[in-house]
Amino acid sequence: xxxxxxxxxxxxxxxxxxxxxxxxxxxxxxxxxxxxxxxxxxxxxxxxxxxxxxxxxxxxxxxxxxxxxxxxxxxxxxxxxxxxxxxxxxxxxxxxxxxxxxxxxxxxxxxxxxxxxxxxxxxxxxxxxxxxxxxxxxxxxxxxxxxxxxxxxxxxxxxxxxxxxxxxxxxxxxxxxxxxxxxxxxxxxxxxxxxxxxxxxxxxxxxxxxxxxxxxxxxxxxxxxxxxxxxxxxxxxxxxxxxxxxxxxxxxxxxxxxxxxxxxxxxxxxxxxxxxxxxxxxxxxxxxxxxxxxxxxxxxxxxxxxxxxxxxxxxxxxxxxxxxxxxxxxxxxxxxxxxxxxxxxxxxxxxxxxxxxxxxxxxxxxxx
Numbered sequence: 263x264x265x266x267x268x269x270x271x272x273x274x275x276x277x278x279x280x281x282x283x284x285x286x287x288x289x290x291x292x293x294x295x296x297x298x299x300x301x302x303x304x305x306x307x308x309x310x311x312x313x314x315x316x317x318x319x320x321x322x323x324x325x326x327x328x329x330x331x332x333x334x335x336x337x338x339x340x341x342x343x344x345x346x347x348x349x350x351x352x353x354x355x356x357x358x359x360x361x362x363x364x365x366x367x368x369x370x371x372x373x374x375x376x377x378x379x380x381x382x383x384x385x386x387x388x389x390x391x392x393x394x395x396x397x398x399x400x401x402x403x404x405x406x407x408x409x410x411x412x413x414x415x416x417x418x419x420x421x422x423x424x425x426x427x428x429x430x431x432x433x434x435x436x437x438x439x440x441x442x443x444x445x446x447x448x449x450x451x452x453x454x455x456x457x458x459x460x461x462x463x464x465x466x467x468x469x470x471x472x473x474x475x476x477x478x479x480x481x482x483x484x485x486x487x488x489x490x491x492x493x494x495x496x497x498x499x500x501x502x503x504x505x506x507x508x509x510x511x512x513x514x515x516x517x518x519x520x521x522x523x524x525x526x527x528x529x530x531x532x533x534x535x536x537x538x539x540x541x542x543x544x545x546x547x548x549x550x551x552x553x554x555x556x557x558x559x560x561x562x563x564x565x566x567x568x569x570x571x572x573x574x575x576x577x578x579x580x581x582x583x584x585x586x587x588x589x590x591x592x593x594x595x596x597x598x599x600x601x602x603x604x605x606x607x608x609x610x611x612x613x614x615x616x617x618x619x620x621x622x623x624x625x626x627x628x629x630x
Contacts, residue, residue: 399419433534454577560578561595564620593624
């Protein structure tokens, strides 16, 4: 017997959770999302319909007895059988046609299931990923009105089957091939949009959150990189990067304490663009967001194209009235980002060769 609590926990982004006394009764079957009305409005209304449960209208979706996320080890079971069972249940929960075949995308820490270009469901692979998802939900609700482009606001998060649901933002990933196919004018327009986005992100006050948003760091530090290059035989071929990196970080002590709110993973897969206009249509995956270096944040754009990163920096610098020479600090962070895949993840030689092509372009910026 469900006995809804009179207390509702607000996650600060308009999504409410009703607590229930019997944890065995909630899960995917408690979701009642009417697909045609999904995400059609932004109003949140609590209906006092006490017929054994409390109904909550959240942004056009009816969600009954969805509890607030709690702790625990939400590890995604190995194998595809569990994922198939989740998809089968979600098809019924979203009132989709039987036989609907969603697309599944596997990330480092989450699995995303995309339904009919309308709904995205994300499942965490690890306990730390689930904690990030809960934090991301709160952060996005507070920063969304301050950003120039749409971000995915979670409609609900459930336990014990831990997942989040949000409306799909239309657009395609800004891959290297997509960027290279653009005209010079469109590349310039895209750089202006990214500069605007970074300025908006970095202007968000930390006090907005009311809790600590941890500082993000690079996958491999400067000290660790120099140590590995200098002492480990298999990385001797990278020894020539020692001087450029040392030069690039020469001004780091002057700016290391200027932490700003940042996305920290703005590479092509997390930037969506309209296929027709190539304007930014949305920004996704804020799992790694936090307080840290604006230079590290912008250096991620080098994974799309080093020239794009340079254009974005020029526009950002002019508007923020920063010194021109700081491009070297940006390039140094970009080199560390590329080297993290080589030194830490030890990617294949073919991938390492592609990474080193970008490293060479970044080294050229350090020579200016």
